[in-house]
Amino acid sequence: xxxxxxxxxxxxxxxxxxxxxxxxxxxxxxxxxxxxxxxxxxxxxxxxxxxxxxxxxxxxxxxxxxxxxxxxxxxxxxxxxxxxxxxxxxxxxxxxxxxxxxxxxxxxxxxxxxxxxxxxxxxxxxxxxxxxxxxxxxxxxxxxxxxxxxxxxxxxxxxxxxxxxxxxxxxxxxxxxxxxxxxxxxxxxxxxxxxxxxxxxxxxxxxxxxxx
Numbered sequence: 001x002x003x004x005x006x007x008x009x010x011x012x013x014x015x016x017x018x019x020x021x022x023x024x025x026x027x028x029x030x031x032x033x034x035x036x037x038x039x040x041x042x043x044x045x046x047x048x049x050x051x052x053x054x055x056x057x058x059x060x061x062x063x064x065x066x067x068x069x070x071x072x073x074x075x076x077x078x079x080x081x082x083x084x085x086x087x088x089x090x091x092x093x094x095x096x097x098x099x100x101x102x103x104x105x106x107x108x109x110x111x112x113x114x115x116x117x118x119x120x121x122x123x124x125x126x127x128x129x130x131x132x133x134x135x136x137x138x139x140x141x142x143x144x145x146x147x148x149x150x151x152x153x154x155x156x157x158x159x160x161x162x163x164x165x166x167x168x169x170x171x172x173x174x175x176x177x178x179x180x181x182x183x184x185x186x187x188x189x190x191x192x193x194x195x196x197x198x199x200x201x202x203x204x205x206x207x208x209x210x211x212x
Contacts, residue, residue, distance in 0.1 A: 010098075011189070011193055013069065014094055015070070016074065016099060018102065021077065030104055030164055036183075037073050039182060040182075040183055041059055046060075055076050055084040057075060063187070065187075078125055079125045079129055082134065085099065086133040089134065096134045096138060100140045100194070101139065103127060103141065103144070104163065105124070106146055106147065109147050112207070113144050115185065115201060117140050117194055118138040119137060146163065
C-alpha cells in the first residue's frame with residue numbers, strides 16, 4: 001500500500017538509481033543514479049548486495065522516517081533497467097507511484113536537480129525501459145544534472161562520449177556537495193512527500209553557489 005493522506009501525499013517505498021555495471025562505468029556522468037543510491041545506502045547504513053532475483057544490487061531497511069524502504073541499482077545495463085525494477089515491484093506488490101527513480105539529465109547543468117511526480121522519458125533509455133516495464137509514466141523521478149557537452153551539436157557520438165565520460169575536477173567539487181543534498185531531498189520525500197521536496201529543492205543550484 002502506498003502511504004497517502006487525503007491530500008494524496010506521495011511517499012516512496014522503493015528508490016532506484018540508474019546506471020551501468022562494470023568498473024569502467026564507475027563515476028561516469030551516466031552513473032550518477034548509482035552514486036546517489038550509494039550515498040543513501042551509506043547515510044542509512046543499509047548494505048547493498050547482488051540479488052539475482054531482482055537483477056540488481058538491492059538493500060532493504062528502515063528509512064529515517066522509521067518506515068521500511070528499499071534501494072535498487074539495476075545490473076541489467078541502462079537500456080534494460082525496467083526489467084530489474086519490475087522484478088522488485090512484482091515481488092513486493094508495489095504501486096508505480098511508490099517508486100522514485102534517480103538518473104542523469106543532460107538538460108540540467110551540473111549542480112541542479114529536478115524532482116517530478118511523473119513525466120516522459122525525455123530521451124533517456126533507462127527511463128524508457130522503466131516506463132515500458134511499469135506500463136505507466138506516473139511515478140516520481142529525481143533528475144540530476146550532468147550538463148551538455150561543450151559546443152553541443154546534434155552529434156550522437158559526442159553525446160555518448162559525454163554521458164559515459166567523467167566529471168571534470170571542478171564539476172566533481174560540485175557533485176561532492178550535491179550528493180548529500182540528494183540524500184536530504186530523498187529524506188524529505190520520505191518524511192513529508194515528493195511534492196514538498198519539489199518545492200524545496202527544485203530551485204537549488206550548487207554550481208551558482210560555488211561560483212559566487
